[in-house]
Structure formats: C-alpha cells, structure tokens
Amino acid sequence: MGEYRIIGGKAASGEVQISGNKNSALPCLAATLLTDEPVHLLNVPDIEDVQVMLELLQDLGSTVVREDTHSYTITTGSRSGLLKRNLVEAIRGSILLLGPLLATNDEVRLTPPGGDVIGLRRLDTHFMGLASLGADCTISEDGEIHIKTKNGALIGSDVFLDEASVTATENVLMAAALARGESIISNAASEPHVQDLCSMLQLMGCPIEGIGSNRLRITGQKRLNGCEFRLGSDYMEIGSFIGLAGASGGQVLIKGVQHEHLRMIRLGFERIGITFVEDGPSSLLVPRKQKRILAKEVGGHTAKIDDAPWPGFPADLLSIITVCATQMEGSILIHEKMFESRMYFIDWLIRMGADIILCDPHRAVVNGPSQLFGSTVASPDVRAGMALVIAAVCAQGESVIQNIYQIERGYEDLCGKLQALGLEIERSE
Ligand SMILES: CC(=O)N[C@H]1[C@@H](OP(=O)(O)OP(=O)(O)OC[C@H]2O[C@@H](n3ccc(=O)[nH]c3=O)[C@H](O)[C@@H]2O)O[C@H](CO)[C@@H](O)[C@@H]1O
C-alpha cells in the first residue's frame, strides 16, 4: 500500500503550486454524464480519486481523452455498463453518479460508496432530495442502492435538505438540471466545490441563481450542451501547506490560491498562532516569523476551533489544525462537530509524543508545545494522513507513514512537493 520515509527536524521552505480541487473534480466529472457533447475539464488534480472516477466513467461507456496531466476531454457514451464494486467502494465521489444517471437513465443501481472512514457518512439526505424530484429510492439488504423515477421523468420541485450535505446538494443539482421545470434547493451546501459545479452547469446551459448561498434556484432543461470548465484550486491543500510551513517554522510561498476561499481558514490558523499574507492575486506567503501561541478567548479562557458547513471552518482541515496546535504554546479545544470518528487518528500523534487529551469522539484538548519523535504510523484517511506527514516533518528522527494511498487519494505528487520544499522524504511502493 506504499509508504513515506521522512527524516524530521527541517523547516519547509520554498514555493509550492497548488493543484485543482479534488472535491470539485469529482462532481464535475460526474456532470459530464448530463450531456452527449464533449466536456473539457481543466486544472484537474492528478490524484487517485480522479483516476478512479475516470475509470468509472469509462465503464459507463464514456470516452476519456487525457489532453495533459491536468486536462481531459470527456464524451458520454451509453451511460450503461457494470461498475466495478471495488472502484465504487474506493471513493466517496462515486455517489455522485446517482444524480446524473437518474436524470438520464430514469433508473440507477449503485453499490454504496467508500471514502474517508471518519464517520457514518449517511446518505439519507441524497435520497430525500432526489425523492423530492419524483424518485423512488430503496436500499437492498446488501446495501445496493436502487433509485428510479416514478413516471419516467424528474419533476422540478421545492427541495428542502435536512442538512447542508455537500454531495447530496451536488446530486440534487445535477438531477434538477434535467428535471421538468424549476427547482429550489433550500439548506443547500455552498462550499467552493458546490459553486464550481453550479458554474459548470451554467456553462452547460442550465440557469442557476443563488450560487454561493444556501438557497439555489435551478431551471431544468430538456438537454445540456458540452463546455470547457476550469476547476478551482484545492483550499484543503492550501490549508495543509499553510499548516506545514507554520508548524515546521519555515517560509513558503503558496501559488495558485483563490483568496476569496481563505477568510475562515485565515481566522482558524490565526487562532493557533499561524498567519499568512497575500502575495499577489493568486499567491500567499507563510512567513518564517510566527507568533506560535494558541489564542485565548476574551477574558483569558481557553479557545476552541470547531468545524461547520461553509462558510464555517472546513471539517477537512481540523486534522491539520490539530497537529499544528501541538507545536504551539498553550492549550486549545478542537471540536469536530460534523463527523463522528475523524479524531481517532490522534492516537498516532500521542504515540509520537503529542500532549493531547481525546475527551470524546468529537473533542480533543491540545497542550503545546510538544516535542514529537519519529515513529511508524499508518494513514487512516486523507487528511489524518497529511497531518501525520506534518507531524513527521516536525518530529525528531525518522518516521515511516504507511497506507499512503489514503493520502494520495487527495494530494497530487505530495512527495515531490515536499522535496521541493527542502524536506527529507522518500516514497516507496
Ligand atoms: C467528495 C466530497 O465532496 N467529500 C466532502 C463532502 O463529503 P459528504 O458530502 O459526504 O459530506 P456531507 O456534507 O454530506 O456531511 C459531512 C458530515 O457533516 C455532517 N453534517 C453535514 C451538514 C450539516 O449541516 N451538519 C452536519 O452535521 C454530516 O452528517 C456528515 O457527518 O463534504 C464533507 C464536508 O464538507 C467533506 O468532509 C468531504 O471531503
């Protein structure tokens, strides 16, 4: 399953170019099924999840032409074919096939998706949203999802989601784009990757109002056209490199950012004593000199960082924040409100010498600074894996990080990018 070998104790210094957003690539790849015309996708990250999604599309009869490392032309074919269970179960993104296949085939059977094992990963909101458009959703005892339209068509309607689920919003968006009439999605997710999907659907000929808000108005179309769309930058990768630079005490220029995505991320890192400055229209600089003190609330109380749906602090950066906080002075409460079991990776950090109290599955108190020591650890999920990489970089001695597939699902050429920042890391299969 591959491993990294990292010699810690060096500060990350230099420049890094951010890749396209993994969580934009997955819905936008799925959305190519909504048209018979070619779709050109640009700034596609070269990561495992994208390769799996491309293979799933090919299994459904799509033609995939790789123009270069980061751009593809995809033309839908039969929209039918046997989806390999191991691929569907390899990524969360496979669930995004539901909406477009329902909109074009009227019936879909799909085995449950995979993705990070950080909680239940419920699908109820997907079924609720699609049922509002006139679909019947059932799940068999072995977990197979069977969903079909009641009258051979989806009908635009007033959809209210029971939670602002990212992929459920994206599935309902894609289904509504080919539904008869107008749909409203209330309590929609509004993350930058949801916005990217909306922008792509608009380019395909589907009018959408309210992009970036939690209320979307979609005017369903009889057909959609092809388009060329450039994915946004991956703000999870940006946050990961801000944390790496700040925790290791280096100076890093991060290129290819969209500053508008970073307002809450900035506040979160400032709370753990790490700041950065804009350095031009699409770059930011993490300076070497940092406060390195965990903030206090007004009145001197211990502060907290908690996640929330956009524009709240992104859940996927809590693992990064946690490991960075171990290198700062003071105490802070990390509160993972959205996922049930993301925090268990903290056991690995404690093994490396971190002073963390895991109060319950959702909350941890970090006391810093801790001297970390190299150890052999295994990545349980994409973001925990990146957090372990940061821990290894800050640790004394050598660390081995196993199961790096659960890092490279979401990070392009991480080993190369870290070597370019002067860090000692080797990758082996
Ligand atoms: C492929 C993809 O895009 N994956 C992302 C997507 O997963 P995904 O779409 O699966 O995640 P959801 O947005 O559905 O929900 C994430 C978790 O938050 C909970 N929840 C959600 C909304 C809410 O208002 N309250 C609440 O508690 C859910 O019950 C679940 O436990 O969004 C997550 C949350 O940004 C990210 O971690 C994943 O990287």
Ligand SMILES: C=C(OP(=O)(O)O)C(=O)O
């Ligand atoms: C949770 C994540 O991914 P996925 O939903 O694809 O498992 C992530 O990117 O942090």
